[in-house]
Ligand SMILES: Nc1nc2c(ncn2[C@@H]2O[C@H](COP(=O)(O)OP(=O)(O)OP(=O)(O)O)[C@@H](O)[C@H]2O)c(=O)[nH]1
């Protein structure tokens with residue numbers, strides 16, 4: 029009988045560097061970030077021991093004790109104590125502690141050691157401890173704790189061999205999986221006192237910490253300067269997304285145009301050529317053009333996350349969030365929802381109070397996720413004149429920023445209402461450890477951007493391409509009888525479905541094209557752009573207009589009130605199946621995702637309707 | 649001398665926690681406070697206070713900086729350390 033590879037868990041306080049160590053050991057690319065609560069689920073990987081034996085290594089969410097207070101900490105408790113049904117008890121644990129914060133981290137380490145299973149302590153971030161003028165003696169620590177202690181610097185891959193060596197020894201000496209001792213009953217304060225004493229004993233020398241971090245915080249957390257800085261940072265971030273990206277985006281666009289032209293001149297006219305040029309290239313290309321924007325947004329978010337500023341931002345936002353019954357903690361998932369609501373909703377696992385967490389999940393889709401930009405950019409570019417309004421501010425940019433703000437305001441109002449009705453409950457507190465500032469590491473940022481780019485391209489190549497092709501087929505068949513003069517789109521299957529939807533959305537000013545785009549856009553919002561593109565490519569009966577840009581066609585066919593209503597719809601509508609699916613998973617059932625879909629569609633319908641009729645009334 | 653609490657104690661002055669009104673805190677809050685290292689007899693220092701109108705405070709405990717709401721800070725009583 030072959031035995032399964034031993035299971036080793038990486039456990040420790042939040043932000044100790046577990047994921048960084050996991051990545052260094054396994055070569056994986058789990059997300060690391062300089063704030064507590066980056067990892068919210070277990071990830072496993074394989075490493076080889078010194079003797080070549082394979083070991084399954086699991087990276088876990090950080091926790092302060094085995095007594096979980098939030099869903100992510102529950103994951104850790106369940107794995108460590110073998111509570112989850114599908115999980116075996118780890119054969120050994122690598123307890124990761126922050127050398128610069130031993131007082132606190134050793135307490136959890138003591139609790140874990142008391143479980144009685146083989147433990148190796150990774151004394152991580154020794155470089156940061158040294159930066160702060162702290163020199164420790166690992167031998168003293170090992171003696172006091174009674175387990176091997178290995179100094180490591182996860183991000184520079186220092187100490188890994190030593191760690192592997194100690195792990196091999198620990199697993200070799202391991203008695204057959206010891207029965208899990210239930211939680212040691214020592215009170216926290218006793219453990220804490222012991223932790224402090226041990227930490228103190230391990231200090232070799234200590235020079236006063238450098239003060240620059242205090243100065244940074246004096247600015248970043250200043251009652252007046254701090255919020256101004258935060259607002260300017262966010263403003264620069266969104267500004268950069270829309271200005272820096274134009275050159276690379278135009279280049280990508282030109283590339284696709286050239287490809288389309290080349291195929292058009294080399295392939296015989298017909299079904300296949302139309303599928304490739306009108307369907308695939310027009311559709312997928314329209315979305316890939318947004319890659320530069322998305323990478324710029326991620327660049328900012330990654331820098332904020334890895335510098336340690338994120339928790340400072342949460343600190344500054346807490347007051348405002350408290351007015352709607354949320355806490356500053358919710359700011360972190362909400363900010364990452366600007367990239368995509370799916371990881372944002374996952375990140376709410378760090379929120380302790382259940383109602384608080386639920387509210388955050390329900391409003392996360394209102395943050396303007398990057399999938400909306402293609403839609404906004406296309407419609408605004410086509411329908412809104414780019415007249416200067418103020419120095420450096422043009423109307424198009426202003427409308428874009430306005431949509432972003434409407435989303436945030438909508439979320440604010442929604443939270444206010446939800447917290448007083450369906451997610452009523454005691455207001456939860458805000459208590460959070462603030463990480464030490466660090467320079468963002470170029471490699472980490474590069475890897476982060478690279479993996480985002482891959483995810484985006486994969487999405488464009490799969491979901492978006494598939495939806496576009498299906499839509500193209502549905503729009504192309506059946507063909508209207510020759511010479512009948514009926515529009516091919518109207519005659520097609522999709523056209524008939526579209527007319528059904530049109531009945532519902534006509535009162536809010538939507539036309540047939542929009543009705544057609546709404547359904548496929550459920551798969552991914554960006555598809556709305558490619559869907560409209562495909563509709564016009566197929567409907568383009570007079571060949572001369574073939575090269576006409578999509579935006580020119582829009583201008584010819586849409587009224588301004590219709591365009592504005594469409595934009596408003598996209599601010600609110602839950603047009604994304606992945607978001608609905610992750611909400612189902614995170615709330616364990618269909619009740620809340622259905623509620624979310626219901627309230628967001630209602631809001632979208634009402635807001636789009638108001639926009640349309642107001643715009644018509646003022647004569648736009 | 650009247651007992652000060654962390655919510656009003658001057659910034660950047662060392663203090664020790666004299667008592668904590670555990671009963672005034674919600675149980676999860678009390679536990680998280682303990683987990684962050686707060687206890688009677690521990691040294692703390694108020695570092696920053698957010699927005700003028702009652703935002704959270706940041707304080708130093710051990711080698712860690714922790715953000716707390718004022719309501720919680722108000723139940724942590726401290727005594728200044730001489731010198
Ligand atoms: N200087 C230094 N930084 C480190 C070291 N290990 C990790 N870091 C950084 O510390 C931060 C936290 O690392 P993570 O690996 O995300 O921490 P974690 O323990 O997985 O955190 P959670 O998932 O939130 O529990 C990141 O910014 C890392 O780049 C180290 O040894 N030295």
Ligand SMILES: [Mg+2]
Nearest residue numbers: 046047066067
């Ligand atoms: Mg992690």
